[in-house]
Amino acid sequence: MSSYENYTQTSAVYDHTRVPVGLEIISAALSAGSTKPDRQILLDAGCGTGIYTFALIDQVHRVEAVDLNRSMLSVARSKMDSTAENGRIGFTQGSITQLPFKTRSVDSVMMNQVLHHLPDQAGDGWPLHHQALKECARVLRPGGVLIINSCTHEQLEKGFWFYELIPNARTAVMRKIIPEKELDTLLCSVGLTLNGRMVDFDGVLQGESYFDAEAVLDYAWRKGDSIWTLASDHELQTALTRIAELSARNKLQSFMQRYDVDRPTVGQTSFSVAIKN
Numbered sequence: 538m539s540s541y542e543n544y545t546q547t548s549a550v551y552d553h554t555r556v557p558v559g560l561e562i563i564s565a566a567l568s569a570g571s572t573k574p575d576r577q578i579l580l581d582a583g584c585g586t587g588i589y590t591f592a593l594i595d596q597v598h599r600v601e602a603v604d605l606n607r608s609m610l611s612v613a614r615s616k617m618d619s620t621a622e623n624g625r626i627g628f629t630q631g632s633i634t635q636l637p638f639k640t641r642s643v644d645s646v647m648m649n650q651v652l653h654h655l656p657d658q659a660g661d662g663w664p665l666h667h668q669a670l671k672e673c674a675r676v677l678r679p680g681g682v683l684i685i686n687s688c689t690h691e692q693l694e695k696g697f698w699f700y701e702l703i704p705n706a707r708t709a710v711m712r713k714i715i716p717e718k719e720l721d722t723l724l725c726s727v728g729l730t731l732n733g734r735m736v737d738f739d740g741v742l743q744g745e746s747y748f749d750a751e752a753v754l755d756y757a758w759r760k761g762d763s764i765w766t767l768a769s770d771h772e773l774q775t776a777l778t779r780i781a782e783l784s785a786r787n788k789l790q791s792f793m794q795r796y797d798v799d800r801p802t803v804g805q806t807s808f809s810v811a812i813k814n
């Protein structure tokens with residue numbers, strides 16, 4: 538379960554604002570594996586509502602999609618209506634820290650925006666991150682690829698205009714994001730070799746709705762980013778009041794532009810690609 542977000546509630550609105558990002562980076566990373574992409578079994582670990590599963594199913598042989606939350610999985614399952622996809626996607630409830638798959642049974646694993654939901658904190662040695670990466674290494678065949686889609690600390694600082702409204706929540710989420718150097722050490726310790734790290738400069742996690750500044754006032758829009766759950770009631774109310782005031786003074790658009798100025802150069806998401814030794 539996420540250590541802070543209630544994905545049972547979020548599942549109802551998650552797809553309103555979330556889109557898959559970095560698909561070209563993921564496709565290129567799949568090609569770095571020892572098996573051709575169209576013959577690969579790809580594990581979508583922490584698949585949520587399956588937005589990456591469905592975006593990539595046509596590039597691989599099969600996707601095994603795993604999530605701990607039944608409601609997120611149920612939304613994902615409900616989207617599988619095409620005969621072509623039927624039988625080529627498996628949905629399983631399970632944890633990334635105890636993957637319900639045999640050793641050396643998949644060719645590639647992707648984890649999109651999942652690791653920071655583990656109940657680890659900066660300073661504790663990231664034991665559950667270690668466990669999850671160990672599980673990825675276990676289920677991968679030698680020469681298989683692991684792709685981790687996450688945000689760096691710099692991206693959290695400069696890549697999301699509305700985080701300016703909730704600075705304490707941003708600090709809280711930063712404590713949940715493993716720094717790259719520590720991630721590299723963990724990858725190495727479980728028998729994975731870092732192959733590269735790429736940034737999606739254009740991808741925006743909430744798609745076009747990210748640019749709809751008024752939408753901050755909408756609960757469903759905020760549910761597109763779990764950071765809002767880390768804001769205290771006071772911080773949230775202060776942010777909503779500020780947005781309403783800026784909107785009333787016709788200053789909202791310029792506020793968004795001011796705090797979105799660095800995003801095109803830092804991006805919102807980074808992709809760490811590692812190969813199983």
Ligand SMILES: C[S@@+](CC[C@H](N)C(=O)[O-])C[C@H]1O[C@@H](n2cnc3c(N)ncnc32)[C@H](O)[C@@H]1O
Nearest residue numbers: 538539583584585604605606609632633649654
């Ligand atoms: C931000 S969502 C990302 C979902 C999907 N990968 C995407 O990018 O749209 C985080 C997902 O991680 C799942 N999750 C959190 N902890 C998990 C765990 N230990 N094992 C499996 N899934 C987990 C949540 O249920 C949620 O669906």
